[in-house]
Amino acid sequence: MKYDFGIDGIALLLILLTTFMGLIAIWSSFSAIDHRQKEYYVLLLLLQTGMIGTFCALDFFLFYVFWEVMLVPMYFIIGIWGGPRKLYAAIKFFLYTLAGSVLMLLSILALYFFNDGGIPFLHIIGLGNGYTFSMLQYHNIGHLIPVGLQMWIFAGFFFGFAIKVPMFPFHTWLPDAHTEAPTAGSIILAAVLLKMGTYGFVRVALPMLPQATKKWLPFIIGLSIIGIIYGALVTLVQKDMKKLIAYSSVSHLGFVMLGMFALNPMGIKGSVIQMINHGISTGALFLLVGIIYERRHSRMIADYGGLAKQMPMYATIFLIAALSSMGLPALNGFIGEFTILLGVANRSIWWAASAGLGIVLGAAYLLWLYQRVFWGPLDNPANQKVRDLNRRELALGVALVACMVWIGIYPKPLFDMIDKPVDYIVRKVDPGYFDLQQMPVPPPTTVATVEATK
Amino acid sequence: MTGTDTIFMIPEIILAIGASLLLIAPVIGWRGKETKAKWAMVALLAITAGAVIICSWEVEGLDQTAGYSAMFALDGFAIFFKLLFIAAVGMIALLSDDFLRESRYSAWEYYSLLAFALTGMMFMASGVHLASIYIGLELMSLSSYILAGFFKNEEKSTEAAMKYFVLGTVSSGILLYGISLIYGVTGSLNLLTIARAMSTIITNDALMFGIMLLGAGLCFKIAAVPFHVWTPDVYEGAPTPIAAFLSTASKGAAVAIFARIFYVGFHQFQLDWSNILATIAALSMVLGNLAAITQDNIKRMLAYSSIGHAGYVLLGILSLNAMGLRGVLLYTLVYVFANLGIWATVLMLRRHEYAGERVDDFDGLHKRAPFFAFAMVIFLLSLGGIPPTAGFIGKYFLFAAAIQAGFGWLAIIAVLMSAVSMFFYCCDLSRGHADFRRGTGAAGEPGDTIFAMGRRARGDSSECRAITTRRKNRSVATPGN
Numbered sequence: 001m002k003y004d005f006g007i008d009g010i011a012l013l014l015i016l017l018t019t020f021m022g023l024i025a026i027w028s029s030f031s032a033i034d035h036r037q038k039e040y041y042v043l044l045l046l047l048q049t050g051m052i053g054t055f056c057a058l059d060f061f062l063f064y065v066f067w068e069v070m071l072v073p074m075y076f077i078i079g080i081w082g083g084p085r086k087l088y089a090a091i092k093f094f095l096y097t098l099a100g101s102v103l104m105l106l107s108i109l110a111l112y113f114f115n116d117g118g119i120p121f122l123h124i125i126g127l128g129n130g131y132t133f134s135m136l137q138y139h140n141i142g143h144l145i146p147v148g149l150q151m152w153i154f155a156g157f158f159f160g161f162a163i164k165v166p167m168f169p170f171h172t173w174l175p176d177a178h179t180e181a182p183t184a185g186s187i188i189l190a191a192v193l194l195k196m197g198t199y200g201f202v203r204v205a206l207p208m209l210p211q212a213t214k215k216w217l218p219f220i221i222g223l224s225i226i227g228i229i230y231g232a233l234v235t236l237v238q239k240d241m242k243k244l245i246a247y248s249s250v251s252h253l254g255f256v257m258l259g260m261f262a263l264n265p266m267g268i269k270g271s272v273i274q275m276i277n278h279g280i281s282t283g284a285l286f287l288l289v290g291i292i293y294e295r296r297h298s299r300m301i302a303d304y305g306g307l308a309k310q311m312p313m314y315a316t317i318f319l320i321a322a323l324s325s326m327g328l329p330a331l332n333g334f335i336g337e338f339t340i341l342l343g344v345a346n347r348s349i350w351w352a353a354s355a356g357l358g359i360v361l362g363a364a365y366l367l368w369l370y371q372r373v374f375w376g377p378l379d380n381p382a383n384q385k386v387r388d389l390n391r392r393e394l395a396l397g398v399a400l401v402a403c404m405v406w407i408g409i410y411p412k413p414l415f416d417m418i419d420k421p422v423d424y425i426v427r428k429v430d431p432g433y434f435d436l437q438q439m440p441v442p443p444p445t446t447v448a449t450v451e452a453t454k
Numbered sequence: 455m456t457g458t459d460t461i462f463m464i465p466e467i468i469l470a471i472g473a474s475l476l477l478i479a480p481v482i483g484w485r486g487k488e489t490k491a492k493w494a495m496v497a498l499l500a501i502t503a504g505a506v507i508i509c510s511w512e513v514e515g516l517d518q519t520a521g522y523s524a525m526f527a528l529d530g531f532a533i534f535f536k537l538l539f540i541a542a543v544g545m546i547a548l549l550s551d552d553f554l555r556e557s558r559y560s561a562w563e564y565y566s567l568l569a570f571a572l573t574g575m576m577f578m579a580s581g582v583h584l585a586s587i588y589i590g591l592e593l594m595s596l597s598s599y600i601l602a603g604f605f606k607n608e609e610k611s612t613e614a615a616m617k618y619f620v621l622g623t624v625s626s627g628i629l630l631y632g633i634s635l636i637y638g639v640t641g642s643l644n645l646l647t648i649a650r651a652m653s654t655i656i657t658n659d660a661l662m663f664g665i666m667l668l669g670a671g672l673c674f675k676i677a678a679v680p681f682h683v684w685t686p687d688v689y690e691g692a693p694t695p696i697a698a699f700l701s702t703a704s705k706g707a708a709v710a711i712f713a714r715i716f717y718v719g720f721h722q723f724q725l726d727w728s729n730i731l732a733t734i735a736a737l738s739m740v741l742g743n744l745a746a747i748t749q750d751n752i753k754r755m756l757a758y759s760s761i762g763h764a765g766y767v768l769l770g771i772l773s774l775n776a777m778g779l780r781g782v783l784l785y786t787l788v789y790v791f792a793n794l795g796i797w798a799t800v801l802m803l804r805r806h807e808y809a810g811e812r813v814d815d816f817d818g819l820h821k822r823a824p825f826f827a828f829a830m831v832i833f834l835l836s837l838g839g840i841p842p843t844a845g846f847i848g849k850y851f852l853f854a855a856a857i858q859a860g861f862g863w864l865a866i867i868a869v870l871m872s873a874v875s876m877f878f879y880c881c882d883l884s885r886g887h888a889d890f891r892r893g894t895g896a897a898g899e900p901g902d903t904i905f906a907m908g909r910r911a912r913g914d915s916s917e918c919r920a921i922t923t924r925r926k927n928r929s930v931a932t933p934g935n
Binding site: 064065068069071072075076079080087090091094095098099102103105106109110112113117 | 887
């Protein structure tokens with residue numbers, strides 16, 4: 001039995017995000033979880049195992065196993081420690097993801113048979129390379145797969161990943177799962193689990209199925225743009241803070257998908273950076289909503305107002321997180337969104353324009369949320385006795401804010417890390433890209449001068 | 455018959471003698487010592503298992519499929535299933551103990567019938583000749599008819615036994631008719647000879663008809679749609695350990711002969727029968743899993759889910775390749791043990807009542823019995839095929855086999871239905887693990903209608919609770935429930 005494990009810059013960044021947000025999630029649960037604590041932490045650690053395993057796996061079988069291993073602990077975390085409609089949310093989450101991932105399994109099997117014996121009844125002749133699940137092998141043979149088969153395989157992977165992302169028509173599990181999950185569950189869900197889908201596209205769909213990627217491109221771009229704008233519009237009308245942030249994820253992940261499917265280095269880099277940024281910013285927002293929920297047991301925006309007077313530290317950190325999420329320069333969100341827009345504008349200015357509309361709407365819903373919760377008169381008597389952050393909560397907030405500022409001001413280490421892997425992916429998905437970008441041959445005058453000096 | 459032939463059948467001979475001894479034990483002065491029956495049974499099974507292993511060494515150098523004039527095999531396939539059946543029946547024997555103690559029926563008789571059924575199943579695992587297969591099948595079926603009605607004063611048990619008996623004998627008749635047609639065309643009952651004779655036949659209506667009838671009879675035994683209608687009623691009415699026996703060991707035996715007959719005997723005509731089986735498999739998976747969603751009796755739920763599992767196993771049989779056979783063996787193994795685990799949990803929940811194991815009984819299981827609750831997670835995930843449990847590996851082989859054989863559409867139905875099956879497994883999991891504290895608000899939100907339809911996931915919504923209560927009242931009002 002032979003299997004491959006390995007990470008590149010993209011996986012490394014996501015693993016760092018997983019472990020960092022895992023720490024935040026566990027630390028944030030100290031006061032939130034008051035019953036069955038032992039089981040809770042066991043499940044959180046199992047979840048971490050599944051997530052890190054998925055990022056590390058370079059073997060389809062392991063990838064799939066870890067992918068499914070993530071489901072069960074998350075199901076229990078939502079189902080046992082969740083809110084009022086936890087069972088509904090937990091089962092919906094489980095079934096949506098499972099339905100996608102079993103289709104992914106079929107695609108994996110189709111690749112597996114193609115690599116060796118083929119599928120005789122469908123008249124598909126295999127390559128005779130032996131049976132293997134190694135992803136690296138499929139990176140190499142991707143362009144050899146007949147386009148018709150690639151389209152089907154891509155469709156299977158698409159369902160698996162797009163439900164996880166979640167892309168526009170498959171997103172309905174997300175608000176329920178986020179709203180009902182306990183705070184730590186929401187943090188992990190937003191920060192890492194959603195990235196599984198986008199990571200899957202980067203690792204599997206793009207490099208292994210280049211022709212199908214290009215054929216499916218208009219469809220996916222369309223869904224991403226709908227996701228960005230529809231997600232933002234739905235976010236605007238939410239009355240529940242947690243639901244609001246959940247819907248904003250749909251919009252943000254639309255950006256990530258859009259950047260990735262620009263299929264140029266700039267777009268993919270921006271998309272990877274934005275995965276990290278979304279993890280940190282949205283994770284922070286969920287954490288902050290969880291903190292106020294612990295104090296007031298309400299997530300309704302209408303119950304609040306004027307909190308900035310009562311909780312200045314909380315208001316400050318919330319403001320930074322919201323600004324980072326909407327993409328203010330000098331904070332992390334800007335870096336990702338700007339790079340994505342650069343890459344996308346390279347492909348089509350219209351795509352970039354519609355994405356820009358999403359940014360404007362993003363600023364609208366976040367600032368409006370902030371205005372309604374933190375400004376205005378402090379007229380709800382229940383809010384007048386709420387205490388500000390304690391030391392543990394402050395430490396959590398400061399850690400997250402430090403990351404936001406660091407990535408916002410000095411993102412170069414991150415870009416250095418993903419430089420080569422992204423080039424590799426672009427070479428696989430669009431082999432001609434770098435040839436077109438190369439400079440024209442040096443002008444003959446230089447050659448002449450060199451000869452003249454001899 | 456030569457001396458070496460006997461080696462093939464020593465385990466069955468031991469078991470049959472032991473079963474007879476169990477039957478006469480009360481007559482020879484062990485009446486009343488019912489607790490001894492369980493241990494006598496377990497000892498018998500242990501000796502049989504040992505005999506199977508020793509005989510498997512002894513036949514190593516011989517032609518393993520040629521015992522008793524090529525009627526009886528002791529190859530790897532047979533040994534695998536024999537050991538599986540012995541283990542499963544052993545567990546069922548241990549599970550039955552408390553159940554029998556509550557009743558006033560003789561444990562000796564019960565275990566003796568179980569041992570006879572096991573003898574039949576071991577014959578089926580070894581059968582390479584349609585006659586020996588049929589004899590084994592009948593021995594198993596007749597014992598199970600009696601066992602299903604073992605509590606003869608219980609109305610439901612008798613009803614279940616009657617239904618099972620009538621439908622079972624009809625299906626046996628159909629199966630026998632199919633065998634006779636095949637014999638008429640090929641001139642043999644030995645599977646290898648049949649396969650050889652078939653290789654010279656291009657098409658023959660009588661043969662096709664025979665294969666179809668034989669397949670229909672077997673589909674009845676594994677409870678595949680449209681031959682499944684007996685399953686929920688019989689599982690619900692039969693004593694719970696016997697329902698466990700029918701849904702695991704007995705079904706496994708039917709799968710064993712199904713696989714052996716179609717792989718060895720009928721592979722020439724795969725193109726003709728595989729599409730019919732594919733339709734049956736698709737119907738079983740869809741109907742079994744969808745119907746299971748609406749059950750609120752756990753025994754009926756397990757019955758429908760076992761119909762779905764029959765569909766998955768058919769996937770491996772109809773794809774007729776190495777991976778498919780591997781999948782059938784592995785899946786049967788996993789299915790038998792995972793399902794037995796669930797049945798054991800059901801028995802543990804309600805050993806003092808005869809029928810009506812409701813899904814609600816799982817409520818708060820994690821507090822009453824944390825170990826069982828944890829084990830139930832593994833069993834249900836395994837039945838649903840979620841990695842890293844063994845059920846996933848089994849399903850993986852079956853799906854892979856179907857894709858390799860070109861049944862992509864069937865594989866798509868199969869994976870989607872395995873996602874559907876996770877719905878009702880999940881609902882049971884939630885019942886066992888979630889705390890059913892009243893939620894605040896949110897009741898009657900539109901999203902809850904899904905759950906109002908899928909009864910088991912009533913969750914905390916008060917609207918759904920009302921449905922539960924209504925159902926409870928109704929089931930109390932129904933006589934005989």
